[in-house]
Amino acid sequence: MKRIYLDYAATTPVDPRVSKTMEPFLSENFGNTMSLHSFGQEAKIVLEESREKLAGVINANPNEIIFTSSATESNNLALKGSALASKKGHIIISSIEHHCVVESAKWLAKNGFEITEISVDKFGKVNPEDIKKAITEKTILVSVIHASNEIGTIQPITEIGKICKEKNVLFHTDASQSFGKILIDVKKMNIDLLTASSHKIYGPKGAGLLYIREGINIAPLLHGGGQENGLRSSTVNVGAIAGFAAAAEIYKKEGKKENQKLIKLRDKLIKELLKIKGSHLNGDPKKRLPNNVNVRFDFVEGESLVIQLDMHGIACSTGSACSSATLEPSHVLLATGLKPEQAHGSLRITLGRWTTEKDINYLLKVLPKIVKKIREISPFK
Amino acid sequence: MKTKNNTCGGLYTKKVLETFKNPHNYGKIKNADGIGKVGNIVCGDVMWLYIKVERKPAFAKGFGEAREIIKNIKFETFGCVAAISTSSIITDLVKGKTIKEALKITKDNVIESLGGLPKIKYHCSVLAVDALVEAIYDYFLKNKKLIPADVEKKHNIIQKSKDIIEKRYEKWNK
Numbered sequence: 001m002k003r004i005y006l007d008y009a010a011t012t013p014v015d016p017r018v019s020k021t022m023e024p025f026l027s028e029n030f031g032n033t034m035s036l037h038s039f040g041q042e043a044k045i046v047l048e049e050s051r052e053k054l055a056g057v058i059n060a061n062p063n064e065i066i067f068t069s070s071a072t073e074s075n076n077l078a079l080k081g082s083a084l085a086s087k088k089g090h091i092i093i094s095s096i097e098h099h100c101v102v103e104s105a106k107w108l109a110k111n112g113f114e115i116t117e118i119s120v121d122k123f124g125k126v127n128p129e130d131i132k133k134a135i136t137e138k139t140i141l142v143s144v145i146h147a148s149n150e151i152g153t154i155q156p157i158t159e160i161g162k163i164c165k166e167k168n169v170l171f172h173t174d175a176s177q178s179f180g181k182i183l184i185d186v187k188k189m190n191i192d193l194l195t196a197s198s199h200k201i202y203g204p205k206g207a208g209l210l211y212i213r214e215g216i217n218i219a220p221l222l223h224g225g226g227q228e229n230g231l232r233s234s235t236v237n238v239g240a241i242a243g244f245a246a247a248a249e250i251y252k253k254e255g256k257k258e259n260q261k262l263i264k265l266r267d268k269l270i271k272e273l274l275k276i277k278g279s280h281l282n283g284d285p286k287k288r289l290p291n292n293v294n295v296r297f298d299f300v301e302g303e304s305l306v307i308q309l310d311m312h313g314i315a316c317s318t319g320s321a322c323s324s325a326t327l328e329p330s331h332v333l334l335a336t337g338l339k340p341e342q343a344h345g346s347l348r349i350t351l352g353r354w355t356t357e358k359d360i361n362y363l364l365k366v367l368p369k370i371v372k373k374i375r376e377i378s379p380f381k
Numbered sequence: 382m383k384t385k386n387n388t389c390g391g392l393y394t395k396k397v398l399e400t401f402k403n404p405h406n407y408g409k410i411k412n413a414d415g416i417g418k419v420g421n422i423v424c425g426d427v428m429w430l431y432i433k434v435e436r437k438p439a440f441a442k443g444f445g446e447a448r449e450i451i452k453n454i455k456f457e458t459f460g461c462v463a464a465i466s467t468s469s470i471i472t473d474l475v476k477g478k479t480i481k482e483a484l485k486i487t488k489d490n491v492i493e494s495l496g497g498l499p500k501i502k503y504h505c506s507v508l509a510v511d512a513l514v515e516a517i518y519d520y521f522l523k524n525k526k527l528i529p530a531d532v533e534k535k536h537n538i539i540q541k542s543k544d545i546i547e548k549r550y551e552k553w554n555k
Contacts, residue, residue, distance in 0.1 A: 299459060301425075301426070301459055301460050301461055301464075303461040303462055304401070304460070304461060304462055304465060307393075307398070307401065307462050308402075311398075311402060328423070328424075329425070339549070340425050340549065341425050341459075341549065341550060344424075344425050376407065376408070377404060377407045377456075377457060377458055377465060378457060378458065378459040379418075379427060379428075379429040379457035379458065379459060380427075380459055380550065
């Protein structure tokens with residue numbers, strides 16, 4: 001059976017051009033960037049070139065980029081690192097953050113920090129005024145996800161950044177889903193800390209970055225050899241970082257055209273899916289990621305939908321957590337005001353570089369039949 | 382993309398996935414003799430079970446006792462793969478059995494018949510057994526039969542979580 005991958009928000013395949021860039025770093029250019037000899041220095045050069053390329057994508061200086069192993073690590077470092085550097089204080093997050101931000105905040109709350117969660121509207125959007133009101137004298141950091149990994153809503157980052165700047169509070173944004181999809185300028189957007197990930201943009205897994213604006217003091221979480229300006233000890237994963245940089249360069253060159261294609265496919269998909277009876281769009285109809293579609297169907301449970309689609313060769317994911325380690329529905333969907341049973345029926349379809357119109361047409365052919373069948377089994381009609 | 386065998390739901394056994402793909406006995410029974418409606422408050426799954434009972438008299442006066450056979454059974458379920466599979470399998474297990482025999486079916490029988498379930502989905506097998514108990518309870522009640530103490534006890538426990546779930550689905554449940 002032909003398989004169609006429509007879960008690009010979960011992870012992406014490595015672009016063949018990126019794999020090619022990475023090839024020499026296993027056995028050829030394998031040096032440790034901290035070594036003084038030529039092997040080490042060759043690796044060091046690649047590392048610094050990669051830093052420069054990635055900094056260029058977000059209008060940062062190369063010395064403001066710290067490489068990590070993942071977006072989860074970057075978010076942990078941003079929250080815990082800035083908290084530990086100020087020893088005590090108040091942190092503001094939104095109610096639709098990724099688990100790694102939520103859990104880091106919870107951990108900080110257990111360790112004496114005060115946490116405020118800002119609610120969102122029905123589209124999943126944060127009102128910057130709410131942030132303004134929540135900032136107190138004790139506030140050290142505001143962290144708001146740039147674009148939601150689940151519902152694709154893009155936040156008014158520039159406005160939030162401006163407020164934080166005026167109030168002299170650090171502003172972090174988790175850009176794991178937006179980096180490499182929408183334009184980011186850390187200076188114009190008043191961003192102090194920014195998380196980005198490689199494997200969401202056709203780069204390899206195992207590489208992420210944290211942008212830290214020059215002059216900001218944060219404490220490291222990993223102590224050791226003092227790599228990455230003392231902020232992230234560990235032997236540097238040069239191959240993955242080179243791949244990350246190569247992936248970002250491709251976006252820089254081709255992103256605009258790619259987005260046009262994705263937006264066209266996304267809008268067609270949304271339009272057609274909403275023709276199914278009892279279907280609703282989750283997230284903002286306009287301010288959303290070019291590749292994100294999130295819909296729900298009344299009387300239909302998400303896991304059943306995902307597995308049925310998989311049986312037809314289509315890979316998507318659900319807002320229902322019923323298929324994962326917990327049974328509770330997604331906190332993001334609940335935060336937008338959905339009831340648990342509505343959140344359980346949500347389907348996330350995320351498009352990418354190799355998605356074709358034919359794929360979308362196939363999905364549109366299969367999905368209504370599956371929804372109909374699940375509804376036949378359901379007691380609610 | 383390359384063609385590969387479908388490996389969907391590595392989480393579930395082949396039997397679960399087959400059952401989910403082609404569930405048996407779903408739908409309503411009009412004029413059912415007993416209906417069991419249950420729900421899980423944590424994950425939100427809802428299961429409705431309908432039974433049709435046929436009374437067979439004793440073979441002859443003084444020989445054997447009258448038997449009540451579940452002639453037909455159907456389900457309607459809103460839930461995950463495991464919930465739909467356990468619903469289907471319990472209808473297979475029950476069909477043709479006497480009420481007495483049906484009441485002996487346990488969650489382990491359900492799990493075994495599906496070749497196993499992930500631990501986090503065990504509650505789906507409990508839900509299926511609860512739905513059956515409720516359908517039989519409803520049958521006893523409608524026919525003014527003496528309700529065995531253990532069935533009454535189970536019913537009281539199930540009823541508590543049912544109230545919560547019914548409130549949640551009020552809008553859909555018209």
